[in-house]
Amino acid sequence: MYLEAVKKKKPPLLQFSSRGIYxxxxxxxxxxxxxxxxxxxxxxxxxxxxxxxxxxxxxxxxLPILKHRLGNIQLSGRPYGDRxxxxxxxxxxxxxxxxxxxxxxxVEYQGEVWVFTGDYKLENDGVSTPFEPIRCHTFIxxxxxxxxxxxxxxxxxxxxxxxxxxxxxxxxxxxxxxxxYSLGKAQRLLKHLDPNIGPIYTHSSITAMTEVTxxxxxxxxxxxxNKEVDKNDLKGALILAPPAAAGGAWMKKLSNPSTGYASxxxxxxxxxxxxxxxxxxxxxxxxxxxxxxxxxxATGCEKVITTHGYTHLFAQYLREQGYDAITxxxxxxxxxxxxxxxTTL
Amino acid sequence: MKLxxxxxxxxxxxxxxxxxxxxxxxxxxxxPKQDALWTIALLSHRRPSRPITTTQMRAWAAREAKVPxxxxxxxxxxVGDLAETIALIYPSxxxxxxxxxxxxxxxxxxxxxxxxxxxxxxxICQMWSQQSALERFAFNKIMTGGFRLGVSQxxxxxxxxxxxxxEEQTLAHRLMGDxxxxxxxxxxxxxxxxxxxxxxxxxxxxxxxxxxDSFFDQESADDWFVEHKWDGMRGxxxxxxxxxxxxxxxxxxxxxKFPDFNPLAEKxxxxxxxxxxxxxxxxxxxxxxxLLQKRMNRKNVSLKLRTEIPVIFGVYDLLEFEGEDLxxxxxxxxRTLLEELFQKNNDPQLPWFLSEIVPCSRWDxxxxxxxxxxxxxxxGLMLKRKSSPxxxxxxxxxxxxxxxxxxxxxxxxxxxxxxxGRRSNLFTDYTFALWDNxxxxxxxxxxxxxTDAEMKEVDRFVKQNTTDRFGPVRxxxxxxxxxxxxxxxxxxxxHKSGVAVRFPRILRWRKDKSIxxxxxxxxxxxxxx
Numbered sequence: 001m002y003l004e005a006v007k008k009k010k011p012p013l014l015q016f017s018s019r020g021i022y023x024x025x026x027x028x029x030x031x032x033x034x035x036x037x038x039x040x041x042x043x044x045x046x047x048x049x050x051x052x053x054x055x056x057x058x059x060x061x062x063l064p065i066l067k068h069r070l071g072n073i074q075l076s077g078r079p080y081g082d083r084x085x086x087x088x089x090x091x092x093x094x095x096x097x098x099x100x101x102x103x104x105x106x107v108e109y110q111g112e113v114w115v116f117t118g119d120y121k122l123e124n125d126g127v128s129t130p131f132e133p134i135r136c137h138t139f140i141x142x143x144x145x146x147x148x149x150x151x152x153x154x155x156x157x158x159x160x161x162x163x164x165x166x167x168x169x170x171x172x173x174x175x176x177x178x179x180x181y182s183l184g185k186a187q188r189l190l191k192h193l194d195p196n197i198g199p200i201y202t203h204s205s206i207t208a209m210t211e212v213t214x215x216x217x218x219x220x221x222x223x224x225x226n227k228e229v230d231k232n233d234l235k236g237a238l239i240l241a242p243p244a245a246a247g248g249a250w251m252k253k254l255s256n257p258s259t260g261y262a263s264x265x266x267x268x269x270x271x272x273x274x275x276x277x278x279x280x281x282x283x284x285x286x287x288x289x290x291x292x293x294x295x296x297x298a299t300g301c302e303k304v305i306t307t308h309g310y311t312h313l314f315a316q317y318l319r320e321q322g323y324d325a326i327t328x329x330x331x332x333x334x335x336x337x338x339x340x341x342x343t344t345l
Numbered sequence: 346m347k348l349x350x351x352x353x354x355x356x357x358x359x360x361x362x363x364x365x366x367x368x369x370x371x372x373x374x375x376x377p378k379q380d381a382l383w384t385i386a387l388l389s390h391r392r393p394s395r396p397i398t399t400t401q402m403r404a405w406a407a408r409e410a411k412v413p414x415x416x417x418x419x420x421x422x423x424v425g426d427l428a429e430t431i432a433l434i435y436p437s438x439x440x441x442x443x444x445x446x447x448x449x450x451x452x453x454x455x456x457x458x459x460x461x462x463x464x465x466x467x468x469i470c471q472m473w474s475q476q477s478a479l480e481r482f483a484f485n486k487i488m489t490g491g492f493r494l495g496v497s498q499x500x501x502x503x504x505x506x507x508x509x510x511x512e513e514q515t516l517a518h519r520l521m522g523d524x525x526x527x528x529x530x531x532x533x534x535x536x537x538x539x540x541x542x543x544x545x546x547x548x549x550x551x552x553x554x555x556x557x558d559s560f561f562d563q564e565s566a567d568d569w570f571v572e573h574k575w576d577g578m579r580g581x582x583x584x585x586x587x588x589x590x591x592x593x594x595x596x597x598x599x600x601x602k603f604p605d606f607n608p609l610a611e612k613x614x615x616x617x618x619x620x621x622x623x624x625x626x627x628x629x630x631x632x633x634x635x636l637l638q639k640r641m642n643r644k645n646v647s648l649k650l651r652t653e654i655p656v657i658f659g660v661y662d663l664l665e666f667e668g669e670d671l672x673x674x675x676x677x678x679x680r681t682l683l684e685e686l687f688q689k690n691n692d693p694q695l696p697w698f699l700s701e702i703v704p705c706s707r708w709d710x711x712x713x714x715x716x717x718x719x720x721x722x723x724x725g726l727m728l729k730r731k732s733s734p735x736x737x738x739x740x741x742x743x744x745x746x747x748x749x750x751x752x753x754x755x756x757x758x759x760x761x762x763x764x765x766g767r768r769s770n771l772f773t774d775y776t777f778a779l780w781d782n783x784x785x786x787x788x789x790x791x792x793x794x795x796t797d798a799e800m801k802e803v804d805r806f807v808k809q810n811t812t813d814r815f816g817p818v819r820x821x822x823x824x825x826x827x828x829x830x831x832x833x834x835x836x837x838x839x840h841k842s843g844v845a846v847r848f849p850r851i852l853r854w855r856k857d858k859s860i861x862x863x864x865x866x867x868x869x870x871x872x873x874x
Contacts, residue, residue: 147420148412149433267433269357270425270769276360313419
């Protein structure tokens with residue numbers, strides 16, 4: 001990238017600095033990981049929307065989420081597709097299909113177009129606005145699941161497995177505890193649960209996030225899991241909780257619950273067994289191998305920068321396919337099966 | 346195959362023993378007898394020999410999945426399991442339909458062994474394409490072994506006992522030895538055993554647990570026999586109807602490897618079964634374990650090898666005498682008969698010795714004796730309850746092993762590799778180095794000893810501090826120090842450090858130490874006896 005920049009005698013439109021992805025001409029950062037004056041944010045997950053920036057710009061759909069997570073910040077929202085100028089550089093947000101309000105950021109300057117994906121998936125999850133391919137010269141792509149072993153099944157099939165599993169617990173008068181990250185996975189799971197099976201309870205962080213997003217999505221009716229809930233009411237119920245809350249004191253209320261975990265990492269037996277959950281449902285908000293390749297192809301780009309995930313392997317594979325692909329280091333950590341970290345699943 | 350694949354899925358999905366037993370019982374009741382028999386064989390490490398190499402499996406799967414070989418290899422290292430990698434990477438086919446029984450598939454695999462490579466490839470790829478990912482996984486595991494389903498032989502025997510309404514102990518005994526579903530039926534093996542087949546059949550081995558801290562407060566030395574724990578290979582010698590058999594703990598028939606024991610067969614009465622330790626015995630004393638290993642590694646036992654490394658049987662239990670199964674009798678009874686038998690045949694020319702009982706009126710005596718382990722060439726002590734019957738498998742309470750304290754040294758983490766099974770996709774396999782002047786020299790690899798939380802912490806360190814990549818191996822910045830424990834130490838020309846250590850493992854993470862405080866190769870060498 002450096003050599004090419006020297007040749008053209010101008011710096012690349014987006015650079016990877018110690019604070020984040022930086023557009024020097026506009027003097028703005030995309031999903032910066034250290035405090036900066038002006039930040040464009042792809043989505044509300046903690047490793048992309050961080051504390052301490054002077055000014056935040058995100059999609060309109062992300063506004064309530066960022067407000068909820070970051071409190072009193074200087075924040076403005078833009079509709080998907082709306083083009084706006086910052087110091088002569090044109091920016092716009094486009095649906096990434098990752099979680100509610102998530103976006104790819106398109107950057108155009110003097111005829112050159114870059115797209116930064118943040119996180120994305122191609123399937124329509126029924127909650128977030130579905131991914132739209134954007135043509136560009138340079139595509140900065142995540143590759144959390146950038147290995148050929150990741151091959152998602154049709155999500156409808158997974159949702160029916162989940163309902164089936166819950167119904168089986170319900171008929172045994174057992175509670176079904178379903179784990180999913182509180183922003184994104186929880187809403188997606190909730191959206192597709194069959195409320196005819198039994199009552200649905202949500203753990204506090206999910207209760208809050210569901211409330212924040214309920215203006216934009218129709219969810220089945222839920223009850224808050226709190227100290228007042230009678231443990232007999234939880235028999236046959238489904239409890240939606242973030243993975244970080246697994247093993248907490250609240251679980252002692254449940255007699256012999258069955259635990260399920262919805263994540264792309266559940267493809268691996270090892271990851272499944274390490275967590276010790278009864279069931280692993282392979283359901284991810286990131287693109288699988290074929291999804292990544294399809295998305296890249298659809299952009300018509302020549303150059304790909306892989307940021308987080310199996311970056312080295314994925315870039316090497318892309319080079320063999322004729323792309324000019326490199327890897328850049330970011331603070332979006334995704335190489336770990338993000339069990340204990342704050343990143344998304 | 347569907348039924349078997351569903352069983353594998355159920356076993357894999359639960360960590361609860363009761364659910365596993367119920368699933369197995371249910372399977373044994375429903376499955377065709379020949380399938381059930383093969384399942385028992387597979388779960389007790391009796392899979393048929395592999396018709397193809399894992400190299401072939403990798404090459405064919407990569408080609409079918411249209412993935413370059415290097416990427417397949419990298420992916421395999423991340424997944425940590427070949428059968429699973431192929432199951433996942435293979436293009437999914439929702440219409441896949443395979444109507445073939447488990448035993449028919451295994452018989453195909455056995456026949457496949459003698460076919461040409463082209464025929465093998467055609468068969469395997471056709472099977473893969475007709476299977477669901479789950480069936481593909483089960484099918485691959487039949488070939489590669491190592492199901493890792495958390496089903497011990499004991500657990501399987503329990504399920505089988507419930508399904509057949511037969512006693513667990515009886516079944517455990519019937520399942521011993523080197524039977525194969527190719528030569529014996531379900532009926533013959535489990536329901537109506539043929540007495541002729543029983544001749545060579547070993548008894549299930551009784552295994553000890555590592556001693557627990559509370560032991561000495563609760564037990565009186567009077568109730569216990571104390572012996573040295575011999576550092577060789579556990580074995581069972583059977584003398585019945587003019588024939589003799591030598592079994593390893595892994596239920597491998599070793600008779601032909603140890604013709605040394607022939608003279609014993611000539612002397613001991615028929616209907617005798619001995620439990621003890623096979624040991625290398627040179628210059629009139631017990632030799633290092635590595636010598637026994639050297640002998641074990643040879644396929645053919647030449648006279649030269651036998652003269653160079655003779656073996657001896659250190660006997661400590663009598664399981665059958667005059668054709669009578671003594672296992673339910675108390676150890677004192679068995680021991681008395683064993684001592685009589687030994688005295689009658691106490692000939693220095695015979696390749697056996699009686700493992701002596703250490704006189705021990707107080708536990709302090711045992712503690713003193715344990716310190717003599719190196720001198721006695723043992724690994725420590727065994728404590729056996731005098732009144733105990735001879736049990737089946739690993740059972741707590743009557744037999745304890747009290748090993749000598751291991752050697753320890755502080756070493757620096759230098760390389761890491763991803764683990765397998767439960768640890769797949771985590772960097773859990775480590776290489777450690779010691780100082781040699783200003784350089785760090787590799788001395789051992791270790792895979793165990795950290796808690797799950799520590800493992801995750803080191804995993805994160807490795808990912809953030811990788812300085813170089815060699816395929817699946819990451820070189821890391823030398824920064825972390827660990828205390829490494831090991832059992833034995835000897836000079837070695839095969840190791841770069843010049844030293845080989847036995848069973849190295851991580852004792853603890855020394856977060857209080859920086860790398861300049863780690864030990865040197867010199868320090869290590871001073872431990873060599």
